[in-house]
Amino acid sequence: MVANAFTQSIRALLAKFGIDAPDIRVEGLTLDSREVNTRSAFVAIKGHERDGREFIPQAISLGAKVILAQTDDSDAHGAMEMRDHSVIISLYQLPNLLSTLAGAFYDYPAQKMTSVAVTGTNGKTSTVQLLTQIKGALGTRSASIGTLGSSVFEGADTQWQTTSAANTTPDAIRMQYLLAEFVQSDVQHVAFEASSHALVQGRLSHVKIDIAVLTNLTRDHLDYHGSMEEYAKAKRLLLEQPGLAAIVLNANDEESKRWDSAAAQHITRVWTGVTSNEVSVSTYENQGSALTTSAEKPASKYCFALNAEYHEAGCRFDIQSSWGSASIALPLFGAFNVANVLSAIATLLQQGERFNEVVSAVNAITPVEGRMEVFPFQAHANVVVDYAHTPDALEKVLASAKAHTEGNVWCVFGCGGDRDKGKRPLMARAAETGADSIVITTDNSRSEAPEDIAKDIVKGLHNPDVAVSIPDREKAIRYCLAHSAAGDIIIVAGKGHENYQIIGDTKINYDERAVVARLQQEYSK
Numbered sequence: 310m311v312a313n314a315f316t317q318s319i320r321a322l323l324a325k326f327g328i329d330a331p332d333i334r335v336e337g338l339t340l341d342s343r344e345v346n347t348r349s350a351f352v353a354i355k356g357h358e359r360d361g362r363e364f365i366p367q368a369i370s371l372g373a374k375v376i377l378a379q380t381d382d383s384d385a386h387g388a389m390e391m392r393d394h395s396v397i398i399s400l401y402q403l404p405n406l407l408s409t410l411a412g413a414f415y416d417y418p419a420q421k422m423t424s425v426a427v428t429g430t431n432g433k434t435s436t437v438q439l440l441t442q443i444k445g446a447l448g449t450r451s452a453s454i455g456t457l458g459s460s461v462f463e464g465a466d467t468q469w470q471t472t473s474a475a476n477t478t479p480d481a482i483r484m485q486y487l488l489a490e491f492v493q494s495d496v497q498h499v500a501f502e503a504s505s506h507a508l509v510q511g512r513l514s515h516v517k518i519d520i521a522v523l524t525n526l527t528r529d530h531l532d533y534h535g536s537m538e539e540y541a542k543a544k545r546l547l548l549e550q551p552g553l554a555a556i557v558l559n560a561n562d563e564e565s566k567r568w569d570s571a572a573a574q575h576i577t578r579v580w581t582g583v584t585s586n587e588v589s590v591s592t593y594e595n596q597g598s599a600l601t602t603s604a605e606k607p608a609s610k611y612c613f614a615l616n617a618e619y620h621e622a623g624c625r626f627d628i629q630s631s632w633g634s635a636s637i638a639l640p641l642f643g644a645f646n647v648a649n650v651l652s653a654i655a656t657l658l659q660q661g662e663r664f665n666e667v668v669s670a671v672n673a674i675t676p677v678e679g680r681m682e683v684f685p686f687q688a689h690a691n692v693v694v695d696y697a698h699t700p701d702a703l704e705k706v707l708a709s710a711k712a713h714t715e716g717n718v719w720c721v722f723g724c725g726g727d728r729d730k731g732k733r734p735l736m737a738r739a740a741e742t743g744a745d746s747i748v749i750t751t752d753n754s755r756s757e758a759p760e761d762i763a764k765d766i767v768k769g770l771h772n773p774d775v776a777v778s779i780p781d782r783e784k785a786i787r788y789c790l791a792h793s794a795a796g797d798i799i800i801v802a803g804k805g806h807e808n809y810q811i812i813g814d815t816k817i818n819y820d821e822r823a824v825v826a827r828l829q830q831e832y833s834k
């Protein structure tokens with residue numbers, strides 16, 4: 310925590326919620342009893358697994374002077390009880406108030422900077438990272454929050470702060486805290502990932518968002534949301550965010566059309582898309598939001614990529630946009646990275662950045678950690694470490710790899726244990742469609758046997774002969790290196806930036822980027 314920076318009286322804070330509380334000063338709020346100290350207030354709510362109120366005795370023993378506890382009885386709102394030296398104050402429907410409460414405690418930090426939320430099934434981390442990199446290159450002090458962690462952007466020296474929960478979008482209290490910390494570090498621009506879980510759980514409900522970006526929507530997280538419709542609805546909650554002035558949509562994705570129809574009229578639509586067709590670009594140029602049926606169309610802009618070409622070292626494409634046209638060359642792999650970069654560029658242009666300056670800054674982009682990160686091997690196939698762990702992402706990654714080589718594409722992947730089993734045959738089909746050879750391996754098997762997960766995957770293959778099963782990931786990569794030729798590409802999917810493997814209940818150290826870097830050294834001797 311930032312020392313003494315957020316001291317507030319609980320009396321002043323709770324007055325905003327109609328409660329006359331004692332004048333006790335605290336320096337922070339926390340949802341986790343294990344993080345409590347004598348200067349913080351513990352916020353006890355019911356969760357999916359546990360009831361946080363069970364941990365009130367622990368919080369008291371750690372010296373919390375104030376405990377804010379959920380009550381489901383509206384008459385009990387504001388009730389107070391002394392236990393030892395701690396006061397327990399009841400708040401009605403506290404889980405729904407967390408973002409507002411923390412916003413008030415940390416003095417509404419999002420209002421002190423420009424904020425961008427990125428949602429979608431795939432591409433959130435990449436888009437947030439690319440946007441932050443370019444914004445930094447344009448001279449704005451920038452920060453980001455997402456799957457990699459949170460930090461002020463310091464180029465290659467950025468130290469991502471992570472928590473044990475490792476959520477893509479932090480809980481409602483931590484989110485406001487991180488933003489407040491950024492304000493203290495003079496950050497002017499923040500980009501963060503908005504997961505569907507976070508939106509449903511209200512982790513962002515009182516965070517001002519200027520621009521929301523939708524990358525795409527495909528199958529994921531059905532174990533949590535139950536159906537694609539509920540999953541899509543969860544993402545659309547972002548349209549109700551306070552302060553929202555513009556949305557960046559993807560003309561190549563069906564869900565964007567629903568966003569266009571659902572968004573309030575005053576919100577500017579910025580359409581992006583990768584196309585080989587100039588006619589579709591002119592649709593957006595001449596008619597604004599061509600997908601809106603309303604007579605009075607909302608403001609609409611566009612930023613499209615045309616003539617994309619992929620080569621061994623990256624890609625090239627032309628931008629046509631409401632702000633100007635230019636050619637771009639990037640050291641990034643994959644058509645989807647062109648889509649991600651376009652979303653980032655469109656966001657910056659909508660923010661008022663100058664077209665020519667954005668184009669120059671884009672030329673300085675470096676690949677995002679564990680996202681289509683290429684490790685070149687002399688005299689062997691290059692290895693690409695990527696985080697693809699959904700059928701759609703795997704399909705796109707493999708199709709992209711094909712565009713970058715005339716050789717064969719190898720695919721090493723697995724599926725998580727204790728998660729949506731319906732994904733397994735779909736991942737198998739994506740691998741079979743896009744790769745010439747497949748090695749099925751382990752990817753967080755949890756309580757399931759890796760061999761059983763592999764069997765489920767094999768059942769999804771039309772031709773099981775194209776696949777071998779090697780549960781040990783490093784051995785799987787070695788197998789590909791031994792059997793492939795120079796000019797081939799080995800896609801190692803699923804781990805990306807992660808540095809662990811969950812087997813049973815144990816988190817084992819496994820950093821795929823480090824493993825591949827070590828193999829790179831070994832093979833160069």
Ligand SMILES: CC(=O)N[C@H]1[C@@H](OP(=O)(O)OP(=O)(O)OC[C@H]2O[C@@H](n3ccc(=O)[nH]c3=O)[C@H](O)[C@@H]2O)O[C@H](CO)[C@@H](O)[C@@H]1O[C@H](C)C(=O)N[C@@H](C)C(=O)N[C@H](CCC(=O)O)C(=O)O
Pocket residue numbers: 340341342343354355356357358359360361362364474475476477478479480504505506507533
């Ligand atoms: C299902 C779900 O979303 N769970 C999230 C939720 O946990 P929960 O409220 O259910 O917590 P719980 O374990 O029941 O505990 C209840 C309360 O007791 C407290 N507690 C618990 C134990 C203890 O010793 N002391 C204590 O005080 C907890 O802090 C909590 O406030 O709130 C916690 C933070 O407050 C999150 O860390 C936790 O994410 C878990 C780890 C998780 O796996 N979430 C996934 C589903 C998720 O949110 N994923 C998305 C990304 C998806 C993507 O990749 O796109 C994300 O944003 O991360």
Ligand SMILES: Nc1ncnc2c1ncn2[C@@H]1O[C@H](COP(=O)(O)OP(=O)(O)OP(=O)(O)O)[C@@H](O)[C@H]1O
Pocket residue numbers: 429430431432433434435436456477502524525645646648649679680681695696697698701702703705706805
């Ligand atoms: N725009 C995109 N469309 C489809 N696939 C993508 C896109 N961008 C990235 N991917 C693929 O999805 C993987 C995850 O990318 P990224 O981490 O940027 O997405 P994410 O939405 O943050 O995912 P998660 O929330 O699971 O971390 C990448 O490693 C790549 O394989």
